[in-house]
Amino acid sequence: MTRSTPVEAFDAVDVIRTKRDRGTLSTAQIDWLVDAYTRGYVADEQMAAFAMAVLLNGMQRDEIRDLTLAMIASGERMRFDGLGKRTVDKHSTGGVGDKITLPLMPLVASFGVAVPQLSGRGLGHTGGTLDKLESIPGWRAELSNEEMLEQLRTVGGVICAAGSGLAPADKKLYALRDITGTVEAIPLIASSIMSKKIAEGTDALVLDVKFGSGAFMVDIERSRELARAMVDLGTDAGVRTTALLTNMNVPLGLAIGNANEVRESVDVLAGGGPADVRELTLELAREMLALAGQPDADVEKALDGGTAMDTWRGVIRAQGGDPEAALPRARETHVVLADRDGVLVEQRALPFGISPPGVSARAAPGSRMRCSTPRGSTCTSSRAGWSAPGSRSSRSRPTSRSGSSGHCRRSRARTAWATPATRCSTAVRSWRSGSPDRPPGPLTGFDSSEPVAAASRTPCREPAISSVPPWPGRRRTVSRPRRPSNVVREPQPDSRGAP
Known part of the structure; x- marks a missing residue:
């Protein structure tokens, strides 16, 4: 190890106390802690206490850098x-x-x-x-x-x-x-x-x-x-x-x-x-x-x-x-249609990442969900819905294109889901941190000399006021939809380059 420190150089309790009391750790202390923990000289209980102190009190930039370098030094480095x-x-x-x-x-x-x-x-x-x-x-x-x-x-x-x-x-x-x-x-x-x-x-x-x-x-x-x-x-x-x-x-x-x-x-x-x-x-x-x-x-x-x-x-x-080769595809689906007409303006991502009960994504790679009703479009009780596939899989060709089938295939979630973008600007x-012809320098904020823009081919089309088709038993809500965009617009830098 290129950055290892003798095991007896520091005491784990002292390192934990320093971070608990919002102090700043030295490079040598961090090198020792990572090296000793990797080799088994610092107990899991002590490292857990250190991690909690970091969660509560944070670390300075130099401390994060030293921690990263110590982790790198614990193993090999690749070269290309x-x-x-x-x-x-x-x-x-x-x-x-x-x-x-x-x-x-x-x-x-x-x-x-x-x-x-x-x-x-x-x-x-x-x-x-x-x-x-x-x-x-x-x-x-x-x-x-x-x-x-x-x-x-x-x-x-x-x-x-x-x-x-x-x-x-x-x-x-x-x-x-x-x-x-x-x-x-x-x-x-x-x-x-x-x-x-x-x-x-x-x-x-x-x-x-x-x-x-x-x-x-x-x-x-x-x-x-x-x-x-x-x-x-x-x-x-x-x-x-x-x-x-x-x-x-x-x-x-x-x-x-x-x-x-x-x-x-x-x-x-x-x-x-x-x-x-x-x-x-x-x-x-x-x-x-x-x-x-x-x-x-x-x-x-x-x-x-x-x-x-x-x-x-x-x-x-x-x-x-x-x-x-053909890719797995679920043989069984369970389709649920929207219970009323409306315009889809909101969906929550988290429920879609959770597998339906009894379905393992690795054991059944063809399982999970598919949807083709864009956000901002009209949903009807005969068109937009969802389907949760079963765990049995068949095979299908991998090169099929996406299309608007009119069904929303997904796991049970509280809002109907669709694509978050409609090609809006x-x-x-x-x-x-630098460019190919300029060496990296300290980060001072946004680089106003190198803006990045992505423009779509068609303008946004969205209703001014829309109603969300609620999950059965939920009260209908009315809201003004946000501009559908997958990339955040960040604030412009001031004259000094700070965000």
């Missing part, structure tokens, strides 16, 4: 120097229906950029990228470092599980946080995510930080705080980093469930798919390619012209999968 091309990665904090990695990785890789996407399993109410891809027959998530490097060299992209050698201290600490009520500590979230991403060795990183009822961070201010902390860590480590705040108050796309989301991702790669999934994919691709030195890349042409689809097929084949401001 021999690839001969720039590397860029994306990380999402997760949400309901978030399948953006699937179309995004091949889209960016089709421009000659290496995309080493180390992904994980489902957590809580959010689906895991690896779980989704394992619905493709033959596809495998576990690759050796040599296999990953060869695939990046020949195909340009890879989606696989992170090796056990990357930041093992974080793996141990995360398991402890999960059972001690300290998962929500922003310094620990930031160091957990960024320790693995920095150890991965990528040149640049785009962060999709989600907020809302379907995300782990419900409050936008806490999401903004997390985004700032992670961009700071990327900056300090020399990794060009951008963070976008995106809305997860409504599910992303029209499909939820492993095979369903793969199918929808293929629709996007074929030039179709739901508008919100397409727009967010394009926006993140522009960010990634800008950090990789291609700010003028025509991502829409690559998506619509089939270049990204070709890369997708190559990635799936390289990892043992068959891109033309959106704009986004993002934090940047």
